[in-house]
Amino acid sequence: xxxxxxxxxxxxxxxxxxxxxxxxxxxxxxxxxxxxxxxxxxxxxxxxxxxxxxxxxxxxxxxxxxxxxxxxxxxxxxxxxxxxxxxxxxxxxxxxxxxxxxxxxxxxxxxxxxxxxxxxxxxxxxxxxxxxxxxxxxxxxxxxxxxxxxxxxxxxxxxxxxxxxxxxxxxxxxxxxxxxxxxxxxxxxxxxxxxxxxxxxxxxxxxxxxxxxxxxxxxxxxxxxxxxxxxxxxxxxxxxxxxxxx
Numbered sequence: 001x002x003x004x005x006x007x008x009x010x011x012x013x014x015x016x017x018x019x020x021x022x023x024x025x026x027x028x029x030x031x032x033x034x035x036x037x038x039x040x041x042x043x044x045x046x047x048x049x050x051x052x053x054x055x056x057x058x059x060x061x062x063x064x065x066x067x068x069x070x071x072x073x074x075x076x077x078x079x080x081x082x083x084x085x086x087x088x089x090x091x092x093x094x095x096x097x098x099x100x101x102x103x104x105x106x107x108x109x110x111x112x113x114x115x116x117x118x119x120x121x122x123x124x125x126x127x128x129x130x131x132x133x134x135x136x137x138x139x140x141x142x143x144x145x146x147x148x149x150x151x152x153x154x155x156x157x158x159x160x161x162x163x164x165x166x167x168x169x170x171x172x173x174x175x176x177x178x179x180x181x182x183x184x185x186x187x188x189x190x191x192x193x194x195x196x197x198x199x200x201x202x203x204x205x206x207x208x209x210x211x212x213x214x215x216x217x218x219x220x221x222x223x224x225x226x227x228x229x230x231x232x233x234x235x236x237x238x239x240x241x242x243x244x245x246x
Contacts, residue, residue, distance in 0.1 A: 006203065009035065013204045014211040017055045021215020024059070024169045025155045027052045027208075028148040033107055033239055039196070041099045041147065042090050046187055047200045048148040053180040054205060055212040056173035062216055063170035072171060074130065075137040075157065076178055082141025082150075083183045089146050091190065103147050107239030110152045133157070137175075144176075145183050151176070 016030035028048050035044040060067065093099050136157045144150020158172040187193055 005038065009038070009200070010204060010207040013051060014207040017051070017208040017211030018215040018218075020052070020055045021059065021212040022218040023215075024172065025151045027055050028144070028151055029107065029110065032103070032148045033237075033241065035200075036103060037241065039200075041103055042192065043194070043197050043200075045090065045146065045148040046184065046193060046197050047204070049144075049180045049184055050197075050201045051204050051208045052148070053177055053184070054208050056176045056180070058209060058212040059173045059216065060170055060177065063166045066164065066166040066170040067174050068167065068171055069174070071161070072175055074133050075154075076175055078134040078137030079141030079144075079150075079175060079179045080182055082138040082143075083145040083179050083186075085138075086142045086145025087183065087186050087190075089142075091192070101243055103149075104239040104241070104243035106143065106147055107149060108236060108243075110149060111236050111239070113152065141179055144179065 012031055012034045016027040019026035019030055031048050031051075032044055035047060039047070136153050140150040140153030140157075142150070143153065154172050154175060158168045162168040162171060184193070
């Protein structure tokens with residue numbers, strides 16, 4: 001891969017982490033589709049899980065006083081079960097072409113779900129039901145472990161679970177860090193983290209940290225709906241490109 005391709009990837013990682021910092025989600029959504037053009041789904045997923053852990057830690061450090069661990073036990077447990085299922089799925093199918101096609105369709109579907117539900121509120125207490133918590137955690141864990149885009153499930157849950165913006169952000173990213181570290185540890189023990197994966201993690205670290213710090217500065221000032229619209233557009237184009245050209 002040439003210098004221009006590497007610079008382009010670093011730019012995408014910066015944009016994804018900036019959106020993550022300014023809108024509290026979106027790093028994986030923005031980055032996975034474009035990284036998957038250059039790399040396998042497995043390698044792309046592992047790189048993004050590692051780098052999204054970096055961006056999530058930056059957000060947690062800022063909002064650390066808002067973490068409520070006692071509220072996270074059920075969703076973390078179910079998310080880890082989803083990550084275990086995703087490990088076996090990715091280990092078997094992570095190098096296959098049809099998984100890229102599925103990833104593209106998942107990205108497009110997630111954007112559609114977000115657009116359809118962006119103005120809906122949870123007025124029935126649905127997101128407090130234990131079965132909903134477990135289902136959300138498992139789906140977010142599985143999709144996050146298989147494709148590194150499980151964030152939308154957790155966004156929907158935590159937006160309705162916490163009214164305070166700091167609590168929503170801090171607790172969502174705490175779940176992300178715990179589940180990402182678990183997944184990366186399992187893949188590390190299995191020998192899946194290759195020199196290629198480490199290379200992209202190292203070169204992307206600076207871009208991601210700079211992006212999330214810049215995004216956090218805009219968290220209160222930048223119109224959130226514009227950030228989300230840009231993210232939706234990038235994700236949709238990424239999904240379409242994967243489906244058509246992979």
